[in-house]
Amino acid sequence: MPFANFKVPEKTLTPKQKEEIVARTTELYVEIYGERARANTMVLVEEVADGGWGVAGDVLTLAVLGEAAPTGTGGA
DSSP states (O other): OOEEEEEEETTSSOHHHHHHHHHHHHHHHHHHHOGGGGGGOEEEEEEEOTTSEEETTEEEOHHHHOOOOOSSSSOO
């Protein structure tokens, strides 16, 4: 079963953006493995709590990254 796990900072994606990640990732697996992969592809979008991750030894927060996702349904 194809599986993709996206970890993103909490409140940085809208529900619409999460749907797009799931749909486009599924389509990518179908493109690679064929239509048989569609029914078995699992995509997990996990939100990591503010300050719960870092890069290059520095803890990242929404303040460091900018702002949370817009409240609308559009993308960035």
